[in-house]
Every structure is written in C-alpha cells, then in structure tokens.
Amino acid sequence: MDRSDFDALYEREWSGLVAAVTLVCGDPQEAADCVQEAFVRAWQRRKQLDADAGGWLRTTALRVSVSRWRRARNASTAWVRDAARPQRPHDVAEASGVLDVELWTALDRLPQRQREALVLHHVLDLSVVEVARLTGTPTGTIKARLARGRRACADALSRADGMSPAPEGGRA
Missing domain, CATH: 1.10.10.10 (Winged helix-like DNA-binding domain superfamily/Winged helix DNA-binding domain)
Known part of the structure; x- marks a missing residue:
C-alpha cells in the first residue's frame, strides 16, 4: 500500500471508526485515540495491507479500545469508572455521530x-x-x-x- 492508498483508506474509514468505537467505549476522545493508534499500526504494516484494509482497522481499533477498557477497569474501582462516564449525553451523542x-x-x-x-x-x-x-x-x-x-x-x-x-x- 502506497501513501496515496493509505490516505484514501484514512479518509474512507476515520469518521465511521471513531463513531463506532465511541459507541463501544462511551468517550469520543478515547475513541479517537484508539482509532489513531489503529492507523499508526496500519502505517507500520502498510506493506502487508491492501487498499481495502478496513476490516483490519476495525478489528485493531476495537481491540485497542477493549485493551484500554480492561486496563482502566483493573486500575480503578467501579465507582471511579461510573464517575468518569459522560454526564451530558447530548454532547457525547453529537461527538459520536449518533445524534x-x-x-x-x-x-x-x-x-x-x-x-x-x-x-x-x-x-x-x-x-x-x-x-x-x-x-x-x-x-x-x-x-x-x-x-x-x-x-x-x-x-x-x-x-x-x-x-x-x-x-x-x-x-x-
């Protein structure tokens, strides 16, 4: 995969991946970080990926999200996690693309x-x-x-x- 193919992949997949990962993890910033991490990994493996690497990106972004979630769960108690959840659903809904x-x-x-x-x-x-x-x-x-x-x-x-x-x- 060359740079132009990678750029096209990024344009095609970014917003949908962020929206989906936001719905999974509940935090649009965390989701954007997970998707960014997936794209960094994709860039590092771009020679092995083809132009239609969306499935690989989805899997990687969601696994990054799950790994982060598990680390957060193990690092804190349940009440700390609940306190960190978004308090304004309208803002999170808009940021996730689910209006x-x-x-x-x-x-x-x-x-x-x-x-x-x-x-x-x-x-x-x-x-x-x-x-x-x-x-x-x-x-x-x-x-x-x-x-x-x-x-x-x-x-x-x-x-x-x-x-x-x-x-x-x-x-x-």
Missing part, C-alpha cells in the same frame, strides 16, 4: 458487553460469527447479548417516546 440522544442514552445504559455486541453487529455490520471471533466469545453468547441489548434499547426508546414497553415476548 439521537435517546438512542445514545439507551446504548449508554447497557452493560458494556451488550453495547459492544450491538455496535459491532449493527453499526459496523459484522456478522454474529465475526463479532464472536473478534471478542473471543461463543456465538450463542453473542446472540443472547444482541437479543437482550435490543430488548433493553427498545424498552428504553419506547419509554422515551411515552409509550409503554413491549410485552415480555418482545412483540407488541
């Missing part, structure tokens, strides 16, 4: 693993098998996280619209 504040709030309230599965599957359009491989999780577990995450988001969004939540079976 629907209710959707951002619904995603933000999910457990991290459900949020990660939803973003990987629905935002980055990865298959269940790809999400399972990327996260090192069995496909059945990913399917369960997706189902629970969708249900929780749907319930939160229906409450935000003033509607009552869907019945337990998931159908109205």
Whole structure:
C-alpha cells in the first residue's frame, strides 16, 4: 500500500471508526485515540495491507479500545469508572455521530458487553460469527447479548417516546 492508498483508506474509514468505537467505549476522545493508534499500526504494516484494509482497522481499533477498557477497569474501582462516564449525553451523542440522544442514552445504559455486541453487529455490520471471533466469545453468547441489548434499547426508546414497553415476548 502506497501513501496515496493509505490516505484514501484514512479518509474512507476515520469518521465511521471513531463513531463506532465511541459507541463501544462511551468517550469520543478515547475513541479517537484508539482509532489513531489503529492507523499508526496500519502505517507500520502498510506493506502487508491492501487498499481495502478496513476490516483490519476495525478489528485493531476495537481491540485497542477493549485493551484500554480492561486496563482502566483493573486500575480503578467501579465507582471511579461510573464517575468518569459522560454526564451530558447530548454532547457525547453529537461527538459520536449518533445524534439521537435517546438512542445514545439507551446504548449508554447497557452493560458494556451488550453495547459492544450491538455496535459491532449493527453499526459496523459484522456478522454474529465475526463479532464472536473478534471478542473471543461463543456465538450463542453473542446472540443472547444482541437479543437482550435490543430488548433493553427498545424498552428504553419506547419509554422515551411515552409509550409503554413491549410485552415480555418482545412483540407488541
């Protein structure tokens, strides 16, 4: 991959990657740092990558995000992590590219693993098998996280619209 191919890859992938990683990690600055790290690694390996290295970048950016998240989790207690979460959902939603504040709030309230599965599957359009491989999780577990995450988001969004939540079976 030459410099012009790399520049084109950067232009094509940057904003979508930052938006997706923001939805996973909850912090637009942290997401931008993770994506930047992925591009630094891509530049170092540019001779091995082809012009369509988007999948490699997605995997790398998300793994960087997960690694940072694990380090933060291990370095602090749960109450410190919760205190560091964004307090103004509208600002974070706008910075992530997800302008629907209710959707951002619904995603933000999910457990991290459900949020990660939803973003990987629905935002980055990865298959269940790809999400399972990327996260090192069995496909059945990913399917369960997706189902629970969708249900929780749907319930939160229906409450935000003033509607009552869907019945337990998931159908109205």
